[in-house]
Amino acid sequence: MFHTKRAYWRKLDNAAKIFPATSGKRDTRVFRFYCELHQDVIPEALQKALDTTIEKYPVFLSVLRKGFFWYYLEESSIRPVVKQESKPPCSDLYIHDKKSLLFDVTYYKKRINFEVFHALTDGTGATQFIRELVKNYLIEAHASDGLTDEPLTDSSITVQDLEDDSFSKYYSPNSKKKTRKVKAFQLHGPGTRDGELQITEATLSVKDVLSKAREYNVSITVYLTAVFLCAIHEEMNRFQEHKPVALMVPLNLRKFFPSDSMLNFFGWIEPYYRFGPGHSSFGDVVQEVKQYFSNELTKDQVAVRMNELMGLERNPILRILPLEIKNFGMKLGARFSGKDVTAVFSNMSVVSMPGQYIPYIKRFGVFTSTPTMELCMCSFQDQLALTFTSRFESRNIERNFFRILKEHGIASEFPEPDFPPRQKERLVGKRFFQWFTFGSIAAAVITVMINMIVTPHLYWSLFAVAGAFSMWLALAVAFFKRRNLLKNSLWQLFIITIGCVIWDLCTGWNGWSVDYVLPGMCVLILASMITITFVQRLKPKDYMVYYVINAIYGLVPVILLLAGAATVRYPSVICSGICLLSLAGLVIFNGRDFFSELGKKFHI
Known part of the structure; x- marks a missing residue:
């Protein structure tokens, strides 16, 4: 009744802005929710379930695009396809210069996996999606059992509600500033082989953990936070105890500010404990953590950090900075803010399902990519699923954590790792580029050696080195921008023309670079872009x-030419005339798309 169309494109919410800038091989900013069933997954039924689910949550049909000032999400016609799991967990989903969906649904044996790039949604949004996906799958796979379609959310929620930017909605500029934080103890040690993500899964009884938490008069989150702090402390030496152990604990802001948004809407707190030279009992730690949670988990305090980050985004000077400068600043900011915390503890809370679906489900679980260490938690029925992810070879902290729980009378079960055998990546293109790079360096070094031995009074090898570097640079751009041929063409245009101008200057300036190369390359690249457009049948956007x-x-x-820097008239006039006509044609025949694209690319 209230269904309306989704936005053609939208800005990234405040929390999402940092993820594209800081994602990489070491931290893909991808997290996984999974559901383990009692029977093997039927791929055809899962595909039908995904098709049904995406109709309810079209906000996930988005690709990430790059503007001049900010990234943005754009509606996409790409349809998600279910695949059997083959890649390592939490692999890259956002690939620069490649238009692809920011989520993936895979299966392996009894598991349904839902992985998503954090710029698209947060834990709450992902929980809603996988609940709907699992429900639709069970209805498809067990149609003979008479399962009915039981709503999991309010049917009056519209697409606009799902795409609501709640950060902007609840932003208040009149907020007090946060106090300065103390730098926390940092985890160090040998990394895993090839930097792969190390995963440690365990299940506990919710009743057992809740019972122990109540002995200390705290919540499960406070109790496990204290256990995590103590587990880390056991790996510290006495000289490291002058720094506190601090955890980043994400918060679902929907608990403080009403919202049905599927976008990111989370904040965080950073509980810590300073372990001094004296003995600190577990009771001391848990009570201090309890006090911290009590002080910080108020609407006013939670709003402080949210408003502080929104204030940065809305700063008029920062807003007009080009995206590449913003990216550099966000990377630096993420690196420095990372020194405020030791590890991350994410509680995705309770995953509930209607009673008719429960007999088919064994458990839900969640974990995320991390550059260091993170603990994720969610519960289903009496199963509390805990998953450590780490980039370190050592598992001592995980061992300490579960040993402390055992000492408290809480048993942990460790299911066998249920991931497919890791397939070796095919790196033919990368290997070729490595050999080409080595060959270019070798050619330059050999040329310089010959120059110094045979004709030391001449410096002809400099030209050979410059030529080798030019060839390498052109191929490097072609390799790294290979996913977007139009962008590749522009980069080649800039590199070749600027390189030729520099070469012309270094050889006494004859003007050939601006008289012939610059106009010739502009026309040639325009012709190649038109060809690429027709061959790939690209849309105006x-x-x-x-x-x-x-x-x-x-x-x-x-x-x-008008300034007198170019002397040959006809190449410059022809080139500029053709380019001016192409620009006029875009405005006249595709004016709507032209101004729409400018609006997206240059929004601040």
């Missing part, structure tokens, strides 16, 4: 900006 940039760059030759 996919090629518009690249055409505009090429057209503007193509006006440079006539400007240089």
Whole structure:
């Protein structure tokens, strides 16, 4: 009744802005929710379930695009396809210059896996999605059992509610500033082989953990936070105890500010404990953590951090900085803020399902990619699923954690790792580029050696080195921008023309670089972009900006001609005329797409 169309494109919410800038091989910013069933997954039924689920949550049909000032999410016609799990858990989902969905649904034996890039949603949104997916799967796979479609959410929620930017909705500029934090103890040690993610899963009884937590008059989250702090402390030496052990604990802001958004809407607190030279009992730790939670988990205190981050985003000076500068700043900020915490503890809370579906489900679980160490938790029925992810070879902290629980009378079960055998990646292109890089360096070194031995009074090897570097740079751009041929073409245009200008200057300036190369390359690249557009059947939104940039760059030759820097008239005039006509054609025949694309790319 209240269903309405989703937005064609939308800005990233406040929390999501940092994820594209800081994602990489060491931390993909991907997290996984999974559901383990009592029977093997039927792929065909899972595909039908996914198709049904995505109709309810079309917000997930988005690709991440790069603007001049910010990233943004754009509606996509790409349809998700269920696959058997083959890649390592939490592998890259956001790949630069590749238009792909930011989530993945896979299966392996009895497990349904839902992985998502954090810029798209948070733990609450992911929980809603996998609950709906599992429900739809069970209805498809067990149709003969008479399962009915029981709603999991309020049917009056619209697509606009799901896409609501709650950070902007609840932002208040009149908020007190956060106090300065103390730098925390940092985890160190040998990393895992190839930097792979080390995963340790365990299940506990919710009743057992809750019973122990009540002995200390605290919640399960406070109790396990204290256990985690003590487990880390056991790996510290006396000289390291001058720094506190601090955990980042994400918070679901929907508990403080009403929201049905599927976008990111979370904050965090950073409980800590300073273990001094004297003995600190577990009771001391848990009571101090309890006091910290009590002080910080108020609406006013939670709003402080949210408003502080929103204030940075809305700073007029920062807003107009180009995206690449923002990315550099966000990477630095993430690195420095990472020194405020030792590890992360994420509680995804209770996963509930209607009674008719419960007999088919064994458990739910969750874990995430991390550059250091993170503990994730969720519960289903009486099963409390805990998963450690780590980039360290040592598992001492995990061992300490579960030993403390055992000493408290809480038994832990460790299910066998249920992941497919890791397949060796095919790195043919990467290997070729490595050999080409080595060959370019070898050619440059050998040339310099011959120059120094045979003709030491001449410096001809400098030209050979410059030539080798130019070839390497052109191939490097072609390799790293291979997923987007239009962007690749623009990079080649800039590199070749600027390189030729530098070469012209270094050889006494004859003007050939601006008289012939610059206008010739502009026309050639424009022709190649038109060819790529027709061959790949690209839509206006996919090629518009690249055409505009090429057209503007193509006006440079006539400007240089008018300024007297270029001396040959006809190449510059022809080039600028063609580029001006291409720009006029874009505006006249695709004006709506032209201004729409400019609005997306240049939103601040």
